[in-house]
Amino acid sequence: MTDTFDKGNAAFIAKRYASERRFKAYGAVALAVSVLFLVYLIVDIGIKAWPSFFEHRVVLEVNLDASKIPADEVLKGDFEGLVRGSLRSLFPRVTTRGDVRSLTSLLSAGAADDLRQDTAANPASIGTTVRAGALLGDDSDLYLKGMLTTTLRMPGTTNLQLAQSGEEFILTGDLSQLAVGQIVRANGGALRITGVEAGLAKAEAILPPATLNSLTPGTWDILSFSRAEADRRIDDRQVVLLEALRDKGVIEKHFAWRFFTSGDSREPELAGLRGAIFGSLLTLIMTLSLSVPLGIAAAVYLEEFAAKNKWTEIIEVNINNLAAVPSIIFGLLGLAVFINFFGLPRSAPLVGGLVLALLVLPTIIIASRAALKAVPPSIKEAALGVGASHQQAVFHHVLPLAVPGILTGTILGVARALGETAPLLMIGMVAFIVDVPKGFTEAATVLPVQIFLWSDLPEIAFQSRTAAAIIVLLVILFGLNAAAIYMRKRFERRW
Amino acid sequence: MDASPQMPTLSKVPRILNERETKIVASDVNVYYGEKQAIKNLSIDIPDRAVSAFIGPSGCGKSTFLRTINRMNDTIDGCRVTGDILVDGKNIYDRDLDVVQLRARVGMVFQKPNPFPKSIFENVAYGPRIHGIAKSKADLEEIVVNSLKKASLFEEVKDRLDHSGTSLSGGQQQRLCIARAIAVNPEIILMDEPCSALDPIASARIEELIDEIRQNYCIIIVTHSMQQAARVSQLTAFFHLGDLVEFGDTDEMFTTPKDKRTQDYITGRFG
Numbered sequence: 134m135t136d137t138f139d140k141g142n143a144a145f146i147a148k149r150y151a152s153e154r155r156f157k158a159y160g161a162v163a164l165a166v167s168v169l170f171l172v173y174l175i176v177d178i179g180i181k182a183w184p185s186f187f188e189h190r191v192v193l194e195v196n197l198d199a200s201k202i203p204a205d206e207v208l209k210g211d212f213e214g215l216v217r218g219s220l221r222s223l224f225p226r227v228t229t230r231g232d233v234r235s236l237t238s239l240l241s242a243g244a245a246d247d248l249r250q251d252t253a254a255n256p257a258s259i260g261t262t263v264r265a266g267a268l269l270g271d272d273s274d275l276y277l278k279g280m281l282t283t284t285l286r287m288p289g290t291t292n293l294q295l296a297q298s299g300e301e302f303i304l305t306g307d308l309s310q311l312a313v314g315q316i317v318r319a320n321g322g323a324l325r326i327t328g329v330e331a332g333l334a335k336a337e338a339i340l341p342p343a344t345l346n347s348l349t350p351g352t353w354d355i356l357s358f359s360r361a362e363a364d365r366r367i368d369d370r371q372v373v374l375l376e377a378l379r380d381k382g383v384i385e386k387h388f389a390w391r392f393f394t395s396g397d398s399r400e401p402e403l404a405g406l407r408g409a410i411f412g413s414l415l416t417l418i419m420t421l422s423l424s425v426p427l428g429i430a431a432a433v434y435l436e437e438f439a440a441k442n443k444w445t446e447i448i449e450v451n452i453n454n455l456a457a458v459p460s461i462i463f464g465l466l467g468l469a470v471f472i473n474f475f476g477l478p479r480s481a482p483l484v485g486g487l488v489l490a491l492l493v494l495p496t497i498i499i500a501s502r503a504a505l506k507a508v509p510p511s512i513k514e515a516a517l518g519v520g521a522s523h524q525q526a527v528f529h530h531v532l533p534l535a536v537p538g539i540l541t542g543t544i545l546g547v548a549r550a551l552g553e554t555a556p557l558l559m560i561g562m563v564a565f566i567v568d569v570p571k572g573f574t575e576a577a578t579v580l581p582v583q584i585f586l587w588s589d590l591p592e593i594a595f596q597s598r599t600a601a602a603i604i605v606l607l608v609i610l611f612g613l614n615a616a617a618i619y620m621r622k623r624f625e626r627r628w
Numbered sequence: 629m630d631a632s633p634q635m636p637t638l639s640k641v642p643r644i645l646n647e648r649e650t651k652i653v654a655s656d657v658n659v660y661y662g663e664k665q666a667i668k669n670l671s672i673d674i675p676d677r678a679v680s681a682f683i684g685p686s687g688c689g690k691s692t693f694l695r696t697i698n699r700m701n702d703t704i705d706g707c708r709v710t711g712d713i714l715v716d717g718k719n720i721y722d723r724d725l726d727v728v729q730l731r732a733r734v735g736m737v738f739q740k741p742n743p744f745p746k747s748i749f750e751n752v753a754y755g756p757r758i759h760g761i762a763k764s765k766a767d768l769e770e771i772v773v774n775s776l777k778k779a780s781l782f783e784e785v786k787d788r789l790d791h792s793g794t795s796l797s798g799g800q801q802q803r804l805c806i807a808r809a810i811a812v813n814p815e816i817i818l819m820d821e822p823c824s825a826l827d828p829i830a831s832a833r834i835e836e837l838i839d840e841i842r843q844n845y846c847i848i849i850v851t852h853s854m855q856q857a858a859r860v861s862q863l864t865a866f867f868h869l870g871d872l873v874e875f876g877d878t879d880e881m882f883t884t885p886k887d888k889r890t891q892d893y894i895t896g897r898f899g
């Protein structure tokens with residue numbers, strides 16, 4: 134009898150263990166899947182963002198011609214002209230208007246900005262020749278990062294004869310290396326192969342060669358591309374010029390501090406996050422300075438002082454509901470109340486902060502109440518027992534013990550506010566703003582809105598910037614969370 | 629109505645009430661939690677400078693009555709008290725009574741040790757500080773040291789007054805709580821099962837402590853241990869289902885209980 138009992142029991146226990154193991158497995162799988170998603174997301178964004186943290190410049194010898202720079206207003210000097218002139222001097226054989234335009238189009242619209250600032254800071258350099266890094270445009274930059282096409286260089290290993298008939302060039306000899314679409318760089322020029330027939334190859338000039346000398350192995354090379362000219366944002370002539378610059382060794386790659394130190398711009402290579410970061414900062418200051426005191430005061434009052442009656446119950450239910458209201462509703466409210474009724478300025482961190490404060494208030498109240506509730510009642514009883522008033526018991530004992538929890542709730546609220554976009558769109562923080570905001574009432578944008586704005590732009594470079602801005606936002610959020618954890622640990626350790 | 633149904637068991641006034649002044653006089657006290665009545669028409673006199681023990685089965689209202697004496701029940705929603713409780717002739721349920729002052733006069737030690745999560749020093753210093761008892765820092769230190777000595781804890785903690793109160797053992801924590809209660813100079817100390825979370829040795833120390841300090845205070849202790857009640861108290865009150873069944877001198881209660889229910893309880897036949 135004991136035997137059968139034992140058997141039944143063993144089977145039962147085995148079943149129980151199996152169910153436990155199964156449950157553990159479910160948990161592990163769920164965890165693995167979510168970690169996988171997260172890693173994929175972060176790696177994907179990281180890969181996309183990486184190029185944005187670097188920029189290419191062409192280093193030029195610029196003669197700061199005093200006649201082009203007014204001594205009293207250095208900033209108004211024609212630095213663009215000087216930089217372009219210097220770039221052109223690297224290519225004495227680029228003379229036709231089209232070629233010159235191709236050459237200068239390699240530069241960013243802000244290529245001379247750095248030189249202008251440097252010169253203004255150091256006027257003594259006017260009249261001398263300086264080495265200046267001129268920022269390349271986004272397309273040149275992307276090409277150099279290999280994001281527009283992969284370029285293959287093959288050294289020429291055969292003998293070819295070159296002849297010209299009208300506009301067309303003819304190559305004869307061993308044509309085994311040549312194919313349509315390739316560029317042959319020889320004799321100081323560049324030819325694009327337009328057709329390979331029996332015994333001869335036709336080509337057109339991209340940069341006219343200086344001579345028609347025969348090509349011997351080692352004196353010429355071939356550029357071929359993974360993407361045809363029509364499918365990329367940079368044409369063959371620009372590629373040839375960039376490759377020539379690269380061969381001269383004047384192209385440098387630098388960390389793009391500009392991305393953090395300049396405001397928004399229509400030019401991807403000039404666009405930066407400074408405006409958005411400051412906008413976010415001002416908005417958050419506004420949000421925090423409003424929602425934290427209000428939220429904690431409301432939580433303390435509701436949890437510790439308010440009578441438990443119908444009214445407080447209604448308020449409680451409403452606070453819980455407010456926490457679940459879609460954020461865009463708060464944006465509409467902000468638009469209607471703060472902007473239309475009170476006439477506060479549009480697009481301003483002041484209004485953004487007010488709207489976000491309303492948005493995170495319920496979160497902070499709920500978290501703070503939970504934290505207050507979690508303080509053991511015995512502590513309050515102890516304080517009351519030695520004759521502390523209710524208020525003293527709350528402020529001397531309960532609230533300090535609830536601080537870590539309140540802090541966590543607040544940080545969660547801030548994190549939500551920092552990532553919130555929709556309500557800010559409603560109050561006009563979506564405008565294109567170049568300047569860094571200097572006050573709470575100036576037009577500004579914030580990080581998530583900046584991401585939203587950039588993600589909408591067609592330029593490939595902006596897609597990368599978008600990813601980079603997301604990384605910056607994530608880093609700030611992680612920083613905030615780390616700070617919260619650190620502070621919580623510190624407060625807990627005090628006891 | 630008067631309290632005559634309870635009176636028959638009180639054929640004679642307990643000896644201790646003749647030997648000491650009466651500190652607390654409760655008459656016709658009823659306590660309700662919402663609709664539920666937890667204390668029914670209770671009347672009792674409690675002597676000063678002696679230990680009174682409340683005993684009775686679980687849920688009979690000992691804690692409830694104890695908490696009416698320092699009005700801790702005020703903090704419970706829906707709790708209502710009727711009747712009079714006089715401390716030194718003053719009704720503590722008068723409208724003009726300051727609860728904070730009352731609680732300074734009526735200290736309380738709880739079932740589970742509940743030191744503040746602060747330093748040992750701060751635990752004891754908190755009461756004197758909020759009542760403005762100490763004139764100076766040195767004064768405060770003296771009060772703390774004296775209170776800890778009275779609670780016979782000082783020798784054990786004198787080198788670590790800045791350590792957290794929660795880092796002490798359970799028995800030490802409870803003595804810390806007693807020191808904390810003593811520090812504000814109360815006249816009455818209420819103890820709700822102060823030893824129930826402690827081992828016999830720690831309990832014995834608390835009992836010793838109660839014995840040492842009883843000359844200076846009116847102490848009321850709730851306990852489930854008959855031996856403890858017999859050892860430390862001079863007056864014993866037996867509660868049953870919200871009624872005060874019987875109260876009298878401890879030695880008589882335990883040798884010659886008058887009520888059948890008391891007899892059954894202290895001999896362990898129910899409870």
Ligand SMILES: Nc1ncnc2c1ncn2[C@@H]1O[C@H](COP(=O)(O)OP(=O)(O)OP(=O)(O)O)[C@@H](O)[C@H]1O
Nearest residue numbers: 661664666684685686687688689690691692693704
């Ligand atoms: N906060 C409360 N709300 C409602 N009813 C309560 C509350 N506290 C106590 N009661 C009820 O009042 C009665 C007396 O409770 P009390 O805590 O005074 O008993 P006790 O004698 O101290 O019991 P124990 O020995 O278990 O501590 C019990 O029936 C209890 O259920």
Ligand SMILES: [Mg+2]
Nearest residue numbers: 690691692820
């Ligand atoms: Mg009790």
